[in-house]
Amino acid sequence: MGALRDCQVDARQTEDGTPLPPRASSIIELLFPFFFQKREKKSRGEKMLVVRKKMLGQSLLIRPAVSVLRSYSSSAKQMTVRDALNSALDEEMSADQKVFLMGEEVGEYQGAYKISKGLLEKYGPERVLDTPITEAGFAGIAVGAAYHGLKPVVEFMTFNFSMQAIDHIINSAAKSNYMSAGQMSVPIVFRGPNGAAAGVGAQHSQCYAAWYASCPGLKVLTPYSSEDARGLLKAAIRDPDPVVFLENELLYGESFSVSDEVLDSSFCLPIGKAKIERVGRDVTITAFSKMVGHALKAAEILEKDGIDAEVINLRSIRPLDRSTINASVRKTNRLITVEEGFPQHGVGAEICASVVEESFAYLDAPVERIAGADVPMPYAANLERLAVPQVEDIVRAAKRACYRSVPLAAAA
Amino acid sequence: MALSYLRSSSSRSVNLLKPLSSSLPLRRPISTDTTPITVETSVPFTSHQCDAPSRSVETNPKELLTFFRDMALMRRMEIAADSLYKAKFIRGFCHLYDGQEAVAVGMEAAITKKDCIITAYRDHCTFIGRGGTLLEVFAELMGRQAGCSKGKGGSMHFYKKDSNFYGGHGIVGAQVPLGCGLAFAQKYSKDETVTFALYGDGAANQGQLFEALNISALWDLPAILVCENNHYGMGTAEWRAAKSPAYYKRGDYVPGLKVDGMDALAVKQACKFAKEHALKNGPIILEMDTYRYHGHSMSDPGSTYRTRDEISGVRQERDPIERIRKLILSHDLATEEELKDIEKEVRKEVDDTITQAKESPMPEPSKLFTNVYAKGLGVESFGADRKEVRATLP
Numbered sequence: 001m002g003a004l005r006d007c008q009v010d011a012r013q014t015e016d017g018t019p020l021p022p023r024a025s026s027i028i029e030l031l032f033p034f035f036f037q038k039r040e041k042k043s044r045g046e047k048m049l050v051v052r053k054k055m056l057g058q059s060l061l062i063r064p065a066v067s068v069l070r071s072y073s074s075s076a077k078q079m080t081v082r083d084a085l086n087s088a089l090d091e092e093m094s095a096d097q098k099v100f101l102m103g104e105e106v107g108e109y110q111g112a113y114k115i116s117k118g119l120l121e122k123y124g125p126e127r128v129l130d131t132p133i134t135e136a137g138f139a140g141i142a143v144g145a146a147y148h149g150l151k152p153v154v155e156f157m158t159f160n161f162s163m164q165a166i167d168h169i170i171n172s173a174a175k176s177n178y179m180s181a182g183q184m185s186v187p188i189v190f191r192g193p194n195g196a197a198a199g200v201g202a203q204h205s206q207c208y209a210a211w212y213a214s215c216p217g218l219k220v221l222t223p224y225s226s227e228d229a230r231g232l233l234k235a236a237i238r239d240p241d242p243v244v245f246l247e248n249e250l251l252y253g254e255s256f257s258v259s260d261e262v263l264d265s266s267f268c269l270p271i272g273k274a275k276i277e278r279v280g281r282d283v284t285i286t287a288f289s290k291m292v293g294h295a296l297k298a299a300e301i302l303e304k305d306g307i308d309a310e311v312i313n314l315r316s317i318r319p320l321d322r323s324t325i326n327a328s329v330r331k332t333n334r335l336i337t338v339e340e341g342f343p344q345h346g347v348g349a350e351i352c353a354s355v356v357e358e359s360f361a362y363l364d365a366p367v368e369r370i371a372g373a374d375v376p377m378p379y380a381a382n383l384e385r386l387a388v389p390q391v392e393d394i395v396r397a398a399k400r401a402c403y404r405s406v407p408l409a410a411a412a
Numbered sequence: 413m414a415l416s417y418l419r420s421s422s423s424r425s426v427n428l429l430k431p432l433s434s435s436l437p438l439r440r441p442i443s444t445d446t447t448p449i450t451v452e453t454s455v456p457f458t459s460h461q462c463d464a465p466s467r468s469v470e471t472n473p474k475e476l477l478t479f480f481r482d483m484a485l486m487r488r489m490e491i492a493a494d495s496l497y498k499a500k501f502i503r504g505f506c507h508l509y510d511g512q513e514a515v516a517v518g519m520e521a522a523i524t525k526k527d528c529i530i531t532a533y534r535d536h537c538t539f540i541g542r543g544g545t546l547l548e549v550f551a552e553l554m555g556r557q558a559g560c561s562k563g564k565g566g567s568m569h570f571y572k573k574d575s576n577f578y579g580g581h582g583i584v585g586a587q588v589p590l591g592c593g594l595a596f597a598q599k600y601s602k603d604e605t606v607t608f609a610l611y612g613d614g615a616a617n618q619g620q621l622f623e624a625l626n627i628s629a630l631w632d633l634p635a636i637l638v639c640e641n642n643h644y645g646m647g648t649a650e651w652r653a654a655k656s657p658a659y660y661k662r663g664d665y666v667p668g669l670k671v672d673g674m675d676a677l678a679v680k681q682a683c684k685f686a687k688e689h690a691l692k693n694g695p696i697i698l699e700m701d702t703y704r705y706h707g708h709s710m711s712d713p714g715s716t717y718r719t720r721d722e723i724s725g726v727r728q729e730r731d732p733i734e735r736i737r738k739l740i741l742s743h744d745l746a747t748e749e750e751l752k753d754i755e756k757e758v759r760k761e762v763d764d765t766i767t768q769a770k771e772s773p774m775p776e777p778s779k780l781f782t783n784v785y786a787k788g789l790g791v792e793s794f795g796a797d798r799k800e801v802r803a804t805l806p
Contacts, residue, residue, distance in 0.1 A: 140589025
């Protein structure tokens, strides 16, 4: 059963693009799927889909069994996100002399979160540089180095400290190519943990995805799994534009299976493309970073209630993969956006606006937003729990979108 | 010797001699003559944590004439920009450099185009010094296609990467860490070149400057921080903004040199000294004591926080172009007539270029969406009404 939760799987589809039914949760269901098909209300457009699926019937439903057997027999390697990032940095530094790493404690301390472990030893102090605690200074120095043709990777111990350097990220890096009409490209990566950790309080828990992603000239990436971490960091380092790479401290220790393809040093993921982590029919849930894990857990719970959720791992906040999101909403007709950050002017707000603009006629329910609470992050464990989205929040919202929840009480 | 005798004769005799002189190459040797001349700087250098360079500067007629011409060109260009701004051909910000020309030309004389220069928004003359053309300047100021940033940058965003001129920055003080970053890249690539990061007395109090200086000193970066001290940060005099206006000393453990920034030869000597120092010992600060005749920008008359007497006093006593003119005349390298001819020639060049620049068209509307990224990945971008205007970034 563990293999079934394999995050490595791509959107499974038949040749004509109709998504396959969700993974079976028991052997009986696997062998006799037809008896377990749920009967739900279908909206217009979906009925055609169902007819086609029924026609293609048996041949489709056998396929999951085959791929399940395959994933059992192939021994997929497990890799933590930390190791994924470390290996990506190592490989890119090895491949290109111009790549260097700069930040607080990245060298002798082996990285505040051990992401840069072993790199100082391997590449020396000219390419792995410990900086003083002066974000404005060293971010500016890194951008200047990028102006002159090097490829800096700047580590912020957390993105909360990036605010000290934000002028250089926006005004010196993001806008330069435009202001110079193409003379000054800035191939820099700003990376580090973003968002809430555990009990670190208000000044150390903010999510910066929405702020950076609003700025033209920047690319903003948010990996979730180890595959994401490797592929997106490599893509970011190779990209000629400034990239803000938002990791998550709580994900560093999590293990994901990675295929041989992912482990290859030439592996790279495209920037600007979301990944459908779980194909579904009834409701679309978009998420990024740690929230993808929450969304997948919510999808499992929803499945027991007969709601088949499609989970999209955004991977890239800027450019935002509007076409994947809209295509999904056009299929499911319902949308929940999930993010850790503050709700106002957040990523979910942009996704909602995009869907309303592009796919209004396809929406059967209002778009639901799940986000961090609209308060600075509290310290007490119970309050912190209330301030960060939980799996049950996503489940509740999905049920609301599917008209399954208790009718809303009128506000007092 | 014979030459100087001919030139010192009366104007009438010069006119009589003119037809002769035009067939004889009397003028050529002046502008290409590289016979060394030694000149003393106006004042000695004041140093901090280092030994000051000598007051005696080696130069030659060619260099002095070049200084004269280049500074006259810069002066004329800035004055013409003033008129264009008042005639509304230039919009937004326009920060003029007239009075400070000696810093731009003196620096160029000491370095190569492989050394980097980065400055803030008072960048028109620095750009010219780096090899930018008048047309690129005026067209950019007027927002036309022929501008150095194709009309998309404006006055504060001139760049010339092929001569290692990195702008052109609007955020006060930001260019200093960027400049130290350029020096970092130069050291990383083992180029044996240096970076001059220019900033004003207003920017000298910025925290990021000290952060960058600390890192540059720690890592021995070949960074030269040049404070163009024109004594006013916008409307605030230096003594009102800095507890210690001895900017050349503010580096503490980093050596510094105070230089008469109105003396092009002193600037040249200081920059030469600084380059040698930076390549061996890491960062150094140069404080150029200079002055701007215009206000901070075109919206500032420049006379509410300083007296007109002060401005005209500096113009009379310390003007950089007049200093070079006196030097040229006292060394008999050219006549007053010839120098005036150069100024007339420069004026004509500026006027012709402005006419040419006015003919350059504004950028195509599609250019709104170009250069957002170096690699646009086929992403969509939007105009104000996204249902009306969309573009795919290449």
